[in-house]
Amino acid sequence: MPWRPYDELEEFPTLGYLVADWMTSFLLRPDTPDVQPFVPTQEQIDFLVDLYEIDPETCKRVKHRAVLSRPRGWGKSPFVAAIACVEGMGPVLCDGWDASGQPVGIPWSERRTPLVQVTATTDDQTANTWDPLLEMLRGSPAQDEYGVDAMDTFVSLRRGRIETRTSSATAIKGARAVAAIMDQTETWLPSNGGQKLAKTLRNNATKLGGVTIETPNAYTIGENSVAETTARFHEQVKLGRVKKEAARTILYDHRGAPLDTDISERKSLIHGLRVAYGDSSGDPHGCLIHDPPCSPGWVDVERTADDFWNPDSDPAEMCADFLNQISSASDAWLTQPEVRAIADDGKSIGTNEPITLGFDGSEGRKIGIADSTVLIGYSITQHHLFKIGIWSQPDGPKGEGWQPPRLEIEQTVDQWFKTHNIVGFYADPSAGWAGDVKAWEAKYSRRLKAKISTGEPIRWPQRNVSNTCEAFADLLAAIQQHQVTYDGDPQLTAHFLNARKVHRRAGYVLDKPADDKDYSKIDAAWGSMFAYKAGLDAVGKGAAKQARRRKPRRLY
Template sequence: MPWRGPTYPGELPTLGYQVLGWIADNLIVPDGPAAGEPLEFTDEQAMFVLQLYALDPNFEGPAISGRALNNGRRIRRAVLSRPKGWGKSPLVAALCMAEALADVVPDGWDADGEPVGRPWTSLGFKAKVQIVAVSEDQTANTWDPLLEMARNGPVGDNYDIEPMEGFVNVPRGRIEPVTSSGTSREGFRPVFSAMDQTESWVPSNGGRKLAGVIRRNLGKVNGCSVETPNAFIPGVGSVAERSFEAWKKQLEGKLKADEGLLFDHREAPPETDPADEHSLMNGLAVAYGGSADRHGGWVNLRRLLNEYWDPDTDPQDARRYYLNQVTHATDSWLSQPEWAGCAAPAETVADSDPIVLGFDGSRKRNRGVTDATALVGCRVSDGHLFEVRVWEQPDGPAGDDWEVPVAEVLAEIETTFRRRNVVGMYADPAKWESHVAAWEAKYGHRLRVKSSANHPIEWWMTGGRANAIVRATRSLHDAVADRELTHCGSSTLTRHMLNARRSESRAGIQIRKEHPDSARKIDAAVSSILAWQCRLDALAKGDLKPERTGAVYFL
């Protein structure tokens, strides 16, 4: 029998209800005032479990056909990003126990069309579960509460398990903490991996390599992983950051046939003011959700406020650990809260709205990853920035020998000028000199705002223009910091903005990549600086009333 079908819009079948029931029947609260009581989750935590065990409504079952395992679960990797003390570790510890013992493998539907599960061991698999981190201290976050649950809860009476200090034996399986380099775990076949504090899994400590090995191993048996990071720092290349970027690509449809990533992140609103008690308490309450004492939970927000304000607490660390805000690298040009505070993704730009454009182009590189090519627009009336299009080298084999599709770029420029009311465009002509010259010849006469009389579009971001570049860069930075603009919220535009690093020069601050061959591109940020400067020059013209002549709009 197939699934019964949704009872409300957007409903998906899930084994999560059965998993939650199993946890309440078999596991206990590991410590604190409620220690020893049945483990029950907040609504927020329970919702994560329901999403994690969501099923494909078209899955027919059974779990196995012949020698092949059929995969009915939608999620193959998940990220649960919450502040310290929220309860990530007991939750994931409980999931480790459930994956080793409970009916977590979808096997079809019962007579009422509800999902049915079975344990891993019933399929002939050894229920191997890992708690993985790059240091022993990190694995202890999840391992310690797991041992308490295994040793003191009803699960020990209901199942033949053997909780030891360094592992837990379960029928035909094992749960164990692991700290390892990626190469030494190749070939291992876990059914579930808990990956703790992946914001600190970076290339220098082997974390990125380890994550890749774990995911390959899980793929052998249709297993699942859950990351439990605190807020990551943009630009360090951590596993948590790359998972975030993959999730954004999934939302925008840039991943081929893949909806298998669940990214559950909650942070304080970007307008939270740490210097204002009321604002900070409200921000903490949002970040901690149902775990906050204000909402009936166990986290004392007043104590966290005092920790936040402790003079020995680094302000950036406080934002990450207590507000769960993605902040910035020490040399970042913009912080994530600053940029997020200007987001207005619901804002639309009409074709008749006077806009200006910023363009930064690239060509094939001999080493490293080819720079992106970006076209960014800005509405003159209110300074709303939006991505028109960004061309980036694809990841993996698809990116081998990739070059910027010049014909596509030229077609996009032509379409934008034909469809929209473009009143100005500034373009860095480096490596695009002939194309910029052609645009000037074709469109220069209709532009209300011009870089110069002889070159209405050409606006160099290199060379002997340091003072002008610094002024333009500072103008956009100040507009973001003072919330004098809004932006479309595009993940690509956001990524490029947060990738930008401050570069000191005699004239002042400019922006650069983290290093010349970095794969973390900033071309959309450069295009935004150009678009914003063009907008300021448009405002200086003084005449902002749109009027239409034929198919072309003018200011």
């Protein structure tokens, strides 16, 4: 029998309600003096309904990857601990349809031996989820029903196990985990192996049709954390840049306070906290997101609001932790709202419109991670920046001894000069590209309107720090005043958000984050500045003016 919805409001089949009932029947509520069943809130049930969506055609689970982002104290850790338990024992797989046309749930153990992993980059992080998980199981109905032996370091099931892992990605490669809880992924950075660990966990889950679930707090933009890269992937999904088949496999559930929350005004702050905390907010009049009202939660938002005004509280840290507002580093060149505000992927570049180019080269590196080589374009009539090419070192063994594909890059530059109206080209020749820049100057200087100097029309003068500082300030002002747009390319976006201000006497230049010099890339921010500055100079030379048609001579 095919799926048949209960009513018109049911959009898809799901095992989420069965899962919620299983949690209440077999698990205990942690951190309570007396024995109580674990009862998910309505907000948590909504997440389960989406997480355990079933394809009505194939009877398979739809979601392969999930994110649950809430402020500190919302209850993420106990909730995902309950999910880890149900993945090990409960009805999480579809085994057809019942007489009412609803999915029938069975545990993983009826198909294979389940392994569930609670993962983080440190032991302290795994304890956030592991400690409540043990409380949920010890003395619970699940202990007898499923032969649970909840030990300090792992949980033995009648068939399968639940364990914690903080080891390196290579140590867990190939583990047949049906589910992985990835806690506090805002702290999973390239520098501590977090990105590699996340990739390995996802690959393991893919082999078995399993799931990974991230539980981050608000991340800091530009740190290149797992939470940030997942958020960028979700942005691409929202923009329609990911195939529908892949887009429907991710569940991204983030709730933060409204951006206009004023932490200096108590009423606005309390409202922002209630929105961010939802069912856990302890609202005496019922929560803000459900009707009928839910029962009061456990977070004292009045007390939390008071702590915002402690003299030693960091406002940015408090907004990230308790309002769940994604923040930028204090020295960030651009914030995410600023970048998002100028994204426009609907513009096309004509062959006749005046274009300027910006180039920043990299030589490659035998040891470590090389910088990227970038070629950025700028339409001076549409005021629009766009990626032409960003060549970066691949991850893993493929990247060992990597060098930028010099021939491909040279051909790309030549092709754009052949097919487009290039009126300016500024380039940084450092890292082994000085000879190429000289060749481009000899070949193309005559057609350029914008020139750095007569002798070196393309080569950017890095020693002229004041000129560089002024150019970055000009581009930042144009971005903040919405005088320019860009194509929304995710690589270009990442480079913008990674860039940090390094102050000089004349202003500032851009550099990588101090604690992540290897993995964070900012080269496209420099390339964009070169292209934009060339555009300004080209406009000053009349490149934006329409060419006048000469009247034909009259013959007598």
